[in-house]
Amino acid sequence: MSRSGPRGPVGPAEVAAAATVLADVVDRTPVLESSALSALAGGRVVLKCENLQRAGSFKIRGAYLRMSRLSADERARGVVAASAGNHAQGVALAARLLGVRATVFMPDGASLPKIAATSEYGAEVVLGGVTIDDALVRARAFADETGAVLIHPFDHPDVVAGQGTVGLEILAQVPDVRTILVPVGGGGLAAGIAAAVAGTDVQVIGVQAAGAAAWPASLAAGHPVPVTAMSTMADGIAVGCPGDVPFAVLAERHAPVCTVSEEDLSRALLHVAEKSKLLVEPAGAAGVAALIGGLQVATPAVVVLSGGNIDPLLLLRVVRHGLASAGRYLQMRVRITDRPGALAGLLAELAASGGNVMHVSHVRTAIDLGVDEVEIEVQVETRGPAHCTEVVARLTAAGFRVREA
Structure with a gap:
């Protein structure tokens, strides 16, 4: 496959450079063929297991790359982030690896295991607000007050390039891939993967929870459009507005974004647990939910399982909901x-x-x-x-x- 192609704020060269930095930091997560999803899709379907990544999700990739490029003065001022959990853990782990002080703002409703894990990696956790967007407002204010560097969960070229290394691994592990299904919140992961495969014939399709679906309207309008309300079990992709950097990449690459219901999300989580013996969070199962919901894709297809950090209490509720939906x-x-x-x-x-x-x-x-x-x-x-x-x-x-x- 050709690796040349159009250039946006992040392209193949930036992702390749990120891979060099991250080579000894992140795990090259495995791929697992799913016979059940292959039968459903009418062709080969492979799961990319970022739920098995360090800190339980892909987020360490972008967080570490962004922080590794800070100046000595910036590192001395510390970093601040906002997250419902996965980015929080990625930032906290990256900060520990780099010897940087980290403060993380998390919504009041963030799961207790994610809060505990973030603290255990060494970050100071501050709770407040209802959504990730609320936490992000407080994180920005903290950065202004203290001089700490904001490590945005998705809206920075370094973060997008770091997440894009998932796409490079997919190209190496499944060379004949035609479609990559990616959960979408702010868009950093999908944009990074789209940048990594630019110039190939691989189609990247974003998948977003219907109860927090800012992307379809934004792509139709030609610019990021915030949603006025959100309601979804998939807290990892419950983001009120696409990021400018991810939007520019996905819009240039003409990457579509589809939505999935809460019923399909819960059925997908149950499907992955039963059929593939993998534990994922609702956001991480969004790509599987799209296939269960009837999305037709060109195969071979790779579904990115973006995270596995799920609160056991939520897992119990979701499994029950999934059993009922099934x-x-x-x-x-x-x-x-x-x-x-x-x-x-x-x-x-x-x-x-x-x-x-x-x-x-x-x-x-x-x-x-x-x-x-x-x-x-x-x-x-x-x-x-x-x-x-x-x-x-x-x-x-x-x-x-x-x-x-």
């Missing part, structure tokens, strides 16, 4: 006669159906219930959508009045 949980309301043994009869039918009862509760106060009736809310673990249908059919045939919740 038809593995059946929630029903079943009306029975309010008499001894009636509930036992219902549970016996469920056991005979092969369903595993997870939760049961009684409702006796609904206004449409008869005086001798009780409604049972029951959650059943099943083998999938077809089994759900079988369970409902069996209960109905046994005389139970079933309503799926």
Whole structure:
């Protein structure tokens, strides 16, 4: 593949130079072929496992490159960053490696494991605000007040070039790649990869959570456009406005950005855990979510798993949500006669159906219930959508009045 091509604020030469700096700092993360996703896409699909990178995500690449190029005076003043977690850990680790003092502003809702990990790498963590953008405002103010150098999570050429080394590794590991699917928040990773593959026939496609989708409208408008509200489990890509530097790169390369639902994000996280035995965070699974949601791509395709730093409590909720979205949980309301043994009869039918009862509760106060009736809310673990249908059919045939919740 040819390596010449158009030039923007970051191009192949800048990414190649970044790779030299990072050679002894970052891990060359493995690629893993996914037979399940390959069958879904109709061609070979490979996972690029940046969830296995140092500090749990790709962020160490851009953070270290940016900080390694600071002057002695700048290093002496220290650095400041804003992040929901992954960039925070990348900056904290890079600062420790380079002997630089680091302060990181994180939203109040940042996960406790990410906060703890950032502190353990040696950074001072300051909590405040609701979103990454709120934290970034406070980080900028801190930089103005103290002289600390702001290490932006995505909007700097060095950060973009550092993240682009993921793209160089992909070209070496999967030489015949035709499509690279990349989670997109501020756009640094997608822009870096797009710069790395400039001049080739590889298409880079960004994937963003529909509940925090600033990129589609921005690309349509021809300039970054902020969103007014965000709501997504994928906190790592919940960024209110694209960065100027990433936008310039992705716009010049004509890289499209698609969106995925919360249901597909949770199903993707569950899919990666079950099929590939990998732990990723919701943002890291965005590319997988796009394929699960039906996106058609040219293969061989590489899906970047951008991070694996997930709060165990969020993992529990997301797995449950993913199981429900995949038809593995059946929630029903079943009306029975309010008499001894009636509930036992219902549970016996469920056991005979092969369903595993997870939760049961009684409702006796609904206004449409008869005086001798009780409604049972029951959650059943099943083998999938077809089994759900079988369970409902069996209960109905046994005389139970079933309503799926």
